[in-house]
Amino acid sequence: MAVAQPKIDLAESLLSRHAAPGPGARWAQEARAAAAARLRAMGAPVRRDEYWKYTDPARLTAAELAPAAPLEPEKEALYGDRAQLKLVFVDGVLDADASDALALDGLTVEPLARALATDIHWARDLYGVLEARGQDPVPRPLAALNTAVAGQGVAIRVSARVATPVTIVNRQRAADSDVVLHHLILLEDGAEMTLLEAGPAGARYNTCLEVDLGRGAQFHHVRTQGRDNERHAITHSFARLAAEASFKAFTLTVNGVLTRNESVIEFTGDDAKAHVAGAAAGDGRFHHDDTVFVTHDGVNCESRQVFKKVLRNGALGVFQGKILVRPGAQQTDGYQISQALLLDEDSQFLAKPELEIYADDVACSHGSTVGAIDEDAMFYLTSRGVSKPDAQDMLVLAFLDEAIQEIEDDALADGMRERLAGWLARRR
Amino acid sequence: MLDIKNLHVKLEEEDKQILKGVDLHVPAGSVHAIMGPNGSGKSTLSYVLAGRDGYEVTEGEATLDGADLLQLEPEERAAAGLFLAFQYPVEIPGVGNMTFLRTALNGQRKARGEPEVNSADFLKLVREKAATLKITNDMLKRPVNMGFSGGEKKRNEILQMAVLEPRMCILDETDSGLDVDAMKLVAEGVNALRDEGRAFLLITHYQRLLDHIQPDAVHIMADGRIAKSGGPELALEVEKNGYAEFEGEVA
Ligand SMILES: Nc1ncnc2c1ncn2[C@@H]1O[C@H](COP(=O)(O)OP(=O)(O)OP(=O)(O)O)[C@@H](O)[C@H]1O
Ligand SMILES: [Mg+2]
Numbered sequence: 001m002a003v004a005q006p007k008i009d010l011a012e013s014l015l016s017r018h019a020a021p022g023p024g025a026r027w028a029q030e031a032r033a034a035a036a037a038r039l040r041a042m043g044a045p046v047r048r049d050e051y052w053k054y055t056d057p058a059r060l061t062a063a064e065l066a067p068a069a070p071l072e073p074e075k076e077a078l079y080g081d082r083a084q085l086k087l088v089f090v091d092g093v094l095d096a097d098a099s100d101a102l103a104l105d106g107l108t109v110e111p112l113a114r115a116l117a118t119d120i121h122w123a124r125d126l127y128g129v130l131e132a133r134g135q136d137p138v139p140r141p142l143a144a145l146n147t148a149v150a151g152q153g154v155a156i157r158v159s160a161r162v163a164t165p166v167t168i169v170n171r172q173r174a175a176d177s178d179v180v181l182h183h184l185i186l187l188e189d190g191a192e193m194t195l196l197e198a199g200p201a202g203a204r205y206n207t208c209l210e211v212d213l214g215r216g217a218q219f220h221h222v223r224t225q226g227r228d229n230e231r232h233a234i235t236h237s238f239a240r241l242a243a244e245a246s247f248k249a250f251t252l253t254v255n256g257v258l259t260r261n262e263s264v265i266e267f268t269g270d271d272a273k274a275h276v277a278g279a280a281a282g283d284g285r286f287h288h289d290d291t292v293f294v295t296h297d298g299v300n301c302e303s304r305q306v307f308k309k310v311l312r313n314g315a316l317g318v319f320q321g322k323i324l325v326r327p328g329a330q331q332t333d334g335y336q337i338s339q340a341l342l343l344d345e346d347s348q349f350l351a352k353p354e355l356e357i358y359a360d361d362v363a364c365s366h367g368s369t370v371g372a373i374d375e376d377a378m379f380y381l382t383s384r385g386v387s388k389p390d391a392q393d394m395l396v397l398a399f400l401d402e403a404i405q406e407i408e409d410d411a412l413a414d415g416m417r418e419r420l421a422g423w424l425a426r427r428r
Numbered sequence: 429m430l431d432i433k434n435l436h437v438k439l440e441e442e443d444k445q446i447l448k449g450v451d452l453h454v455p456a457g458s459v460h461a462i463m464g465p466n467g468s469g470k471s472t473l474s475y476v477l478a479g480r481d482g483y484e485v486t487e488g489e490a491t492l493d494g495a496d497l498l499q500l501e502p503e504e505r506a507a508a509g510l511f512l513a514f515q516y517p518v519e520i521p522g523v524g525n526m527t528f529l530r531t532a533l534n535g536q537r538k539a540r541g542e543p544e545v546n547s548a549d550f551l552k553l554v555r556e557k558a559a560t561l562k563i564t565n566d567m568l569k570r571p572v573n574m575g576f577s578g579g580e581k582k583r584n585e586i587l588q589m590a591v592l593e594p595r596m597c598i599l600d601e602t603d604s605g606l607d608v609d610a611m612k613l614v615a616e617g618v619n620a621l622r623d624e625g626r627a628f629l630l631i632t633h634y635q636r637l638l639d640h641i642q643p644d645a646v647h648i649m650a651d652g653r654i655a656k657s658g659g660p661e662l663a664l665e666v667e668k669n670g671y672a673e674f675e676g677e678v679a
Contacts (some may be wrong), residue, residue, distance in 0.1 A: 373483065379529065380518040380572075383478045384588060385506035385536035394531065398522025400573075 007043025012060060014044055014145050016178060019061065021113070021151035031128040035147035037384035038251035042139040051138055054288040054318040054350045059232050059258055060142060060204070066257075067175040068230035079196050079222075080411055085109070091172060092152050092179030092201055102394040107193060108158030112153035112182055113290070123155050124183050130210040130238035134264035138293060138322075139369040143236040143262070146208040150192065153208075158191040158217075165194035165220075170201035174255030177202030183209045187217035189242075194409075197223035200256065204232045211238065213245035215269065221249040224419065226256035228426075233300045233403050234260045235278075243298065253288055253417050254279040254423045260289040260318075267294075267329070276308040279405035281396070281420060282315040283427060289318035296329040296362075305336040308403040309323045310396050312343035325362050333365035340386045342372055343392070365366035393424045429627040430477075430596050434562045435488035435573045437469075439474050446472045448652035448672050454596070457624040461638055462631045463663060464649035465671045473649070474600045478512040478651065492596055496547050506532070507539035509595030513585035515631075520572040525584070528572050529554060529591055536592065557590040559621075562612055578605035586617040586663040597621070598629045602635040615640030636666040650674035 025030070025132040054412040059066065087109070088098035092368050102109040115123040134140060144366055156166060168183070179202035187193065191214065201207065211219055225233065233388060239247045253259050265274045280288045294303045309317040319338035340349030351368040372394055381391035397420060404420075407413040437447035448470045454460045464470055477484050477490055479502035490497045490509055501510065520528070527657070534544040545553070558568060561583050573581050581600050589597055599618070603611055618628060618641050630637065638646075638660060647654045647663040648671070654661065655674040 233475070374520075375524075376518050377520045379478075379480050379502060380514070380520065381523075381532070382502040383480075383506055383512055384528070384532035384541070384592065385503050386532050387503050387535050388501070388540075390531055390535060391503075394523050394528070395520070398520065401522045 003041070003043040008040060009048055010044035010046070011039045011141065013063065014061060015039065015148060018149035019150055021165040023270045025119045025121070026092055026115040027124045028065035028127065032148050032343040034148050035128050035131070035144045036136045038135060039141050039148060041141065042135070042141050042144070045141050046070040047116035048349070049139075051291060051320060054320070054352070055258070055260055055287065057142075058125065059174045060260075062208070065176055065178050065204050066230060066232065068172070069157035069175055070172045071200065071227055071229055079167060079198070080415060081167070082165070082306065082411070084165045084196065086167045086169055087154060088169045088171065089152070089181065091174050091177040092181055092205065094152060094154070095126065102334070103127055104162060104164055106191070107156060107158045107164045107166070109166065110155045112155055112184065113117065115155035115184070115361065122157060122186055123184055125211050126186055126212055127182075130212065130240050131208060131236070133240070133266065134238045134293070140236060140262060140264070141237075142206055142234050143208050144174060145197065146182055146206050149210065150180045152180070153182040153184070155184040156193070157186045157188070159188045160191045161190070161192040165196050167196040167198070170197070170199035172200050175203060177204070179205035181207045181208070185209070185219070186315070187211070187213045187219055190216045192218040194220040195220070197221075198234070200226045200229065200231045205234075207235045209235075209237045211240070211247065213239065213247060215242045215244070216244040218246045219248070220408065221250050222407060222409075222416075225251060225253045225259060227256045231256040232258040234262070234332060236262045236264070237265075239274065241265070241267050241274060241301075243271055245269065245272045247274040248406070248408060249276045250355070250403070250416075251278040252264075252280065252419065253282070255282050255286055257285050260285045260291060263293070264290075264292045265294045265303065267296050267298040267303070269414050270299040271301065275303045275304040275406055277403045278308070278316065279403040279416070280309045280418070281400065281423065282309070282311055282317075284313045284315060286311070287318070288316070292321040292335065293324070295324045295326065296332045296334065297326040298329060299358050300331040301329070302333040303335070304406075305338070306406050307338040308400050309340045309349065310400060311340060311349065312345040315425070316347065317349040319350075319368065320352045321366070322356065323364055323366070325357040325359050325364065327358040329359050330361040332359060332362040332364065334362065336366035338368045339399075340370045340372060341396065389428050396424060397421060429456040429493055431491045431628065433461055435473070435474060435476070435490060436486045437483050438486055440482050440484045446652055450649075450652070452647065454627045454629055456627055459622065459628040459630065459641060459643040460493055461643040461646045461663065462629065462649050463633065463646065463666055465675065467601070468649045469652040470649050471519060471600055474598045477504060477598060478510065478599070480612075498511060502640050503535060504539065505595070506592070507536045511581070511589050511592060511594030511597045512600040513589060513597070515600040515604070517573050517581040517585055519574050521574055523572050525568050525570060525572050529588060532588070533592060552583060554591060557587055561590070562586050563587055579610045583610060583613065586614050590621065590630065592616055593621070595626050596629075600619070600631045601633065602630075603632050603634060608661050611637065612626060612640060635663045638663050648674055
């Protein structure tokens with residue numbers, strides 16, 4: 001099908017808007033050029049596209065960006081006092097002075113630009129590679145844009161089981177920051193790492209994370225997005241799992257105007273596991289979209305998607321989740337649940353769960369529910385003297401907790417609980 | 429303590445009258461029992477007193493030490509000292525029993541202008557009360573009533589009562605579904621709380637509970653009214669003759 005001219009024009013405009021990412025190795029220049037060609041071929045996203053009908057991409061692609069007042073920097077206590085390697089990005093630019101030394105036993109960290117400028121580098125087999133694989137069958141034009149123009153990010157290679165997490169702290173300073181970040185993570189066979197992320201990267205941002213997991217490798221990702229500001233964001237996580245690998249990701253989103261989190265996960269080996277979960281709480285103009293695509297192409301792999309949203313004052317939640325089981329991917333265990341708790345009648349949840357299965361010995365299930373606060377529970381709590389706002393917060397936290405429980409590390413999970421409770425208290 | 433006068437209640441959503449003029453006076457320091465056939469309105473009375481939505485009071489009044497209960501929100505009634513042990517305690521996934529109890533206790537204390545109880549004192553208080561009711565630590569850690577057996581739920585209601593120390597306790601069929609030993613535990617729990625400043629209203633189908641908790645008065649509710657009041661002997665009569673007499677009166 002021919003791509004409509006407005007989509008092509010918009011793609012061109014998007015590409016021209018971002019400053020050239022600077023010189024790079026020849027392979028990097030080729031990767032960028034290929035991504036630009038991908039974007040031109042598929043066109044920029046518009047509302048009419050199948051996977052954009054619930055979320056209008058216009059605010060992500062508009063030439064004029066809606067400014068967002070910067071927030072006070074986060075209290076770094078977010079992830080506790082644990083030892084961590086902190087990488088600070090200010091308006092999408094690595095701040096080396098504010099960051100820790102780029103060294104950790106079993107792990108190397110490099111600024112993306114340096115990796116892309118190195119003639120012989122492992123990043124060559126990853127940069128834009130998983131993004132390109134993730135374009136089929138569902139196009140993700142803003143990810144191709146990211147690969148074409150990104151100049152900032154980090155490239156992390158992990159060769160051992162590393163307990164100390166790497167934390168990316170995003171700080172926004174300029175009200176009109178329009179940020180593109182691209183991170184690469186390569187986990188060698190048997191390697192393990194935890195990536196933590198916090199803070200809004202900019203008034204508008206587009207991030208892309210490519211994670212390649214070797215045999216038996218383990219990747220843990222916990223991130224929090226936004227607080228009460230005007231942020232517009234699209235994030236992409238592309239993961240490829242070799243045999244026995246394990247990928248676990250959790251995202252907490254609190255407000256912001258528009259957030260779309262895309263996760264694209266591919267099992268290429270057997271006996272691997274991928275869990276993606278999200279808890280989102282939003283108010284008013286909040287629009288939150290989780291779009292997940294899991295491809296099973298190995299035997300006996302387990303995928304799990306758990307997404308919970310609490311919406312009020314006209315907030316809108318979207319979930320688009322797909323499990324694709326390729327021929328031969330027997331003994332697949334695919335699970336998907338998306339649930340919304342609507343605190344009033346103005347709020348809305350739109351869900352599009354999909355299963356596409358080409359193997360016969362699989363167990364896949366999906367469910368999607370929308371509900372209101374349980375009045376019996378509310379009465380029970382208040383009849384014991386719990387105030388109505390306290391009772392509602394308890395029920396909201398309980399609802400979101402099923403997603404938070406997906407985090408393996410108890411201290412991290414408790415951190416998420418505290419943050420949510422704090423937000424709820426402030427929002428009364 | 430509790431005064432109910434000519435209370436008429438209908439369902440909010442339907443044109444269905446359930447309470448048709450209930451009169452009841454429960455003085456401080458006393459234990460009153462209400463018995464009555466299924467569907468006569470006993471639970472409805474307890475829900476209306478506790479402030480549940482869905483009912484409309486069309487006539488009459490209910491006061492707790494002179495304060496108009498019907499004007500108050502459920503949490504305000506609780507802070508004023510009213511407690512209802514539910515006939516069917518509600519399961520609340522994801523809300524821990526301890527968090528719930530502590531928020532309830534401190535919510536009440538805050539509403540009354542009293543200082544909050546710190547977590548160490550609270551823990552001690554709950555552990556102590558739980559032990560006498562044979563409620564295990566594991567049950568305390570679980571979400572509210574989740575996975576509790578019928579009898580465990582009822583004991584959990586009594587635990588809440590013991591921790592919150594309300595002045596006016598309404599127990600709706602707390603004895604139903606309890607084994608003999610649990611019934612004794614619950615009765616002991618109630619008896620331990622009996623004192624001059626406190627009153628109980630026990631809704632029950634069985635004389636047996638009243639063997640353990642001697643009531644000062646027994647009322648028979650039939651078709652939304654108190655059809656007869658008397659002493660403990662009334663419960664024995666019902667045990668022997670059933671409710672035919674009262675149903676006759678209604679028809
Ligand atoms: N929400 C409701 N919708 C419809 N009918 C109701 C509702 N609540 C109560 N009723 C009806 O009102 C009547 C009284 O119910 P209630 O639960 O108060 O009885 P009860 O005396 O407690 O009975 P039991 O001994 O079985 O517990 C019943 O006929 C019941 O069906
Ligand atoms: Mg009843």
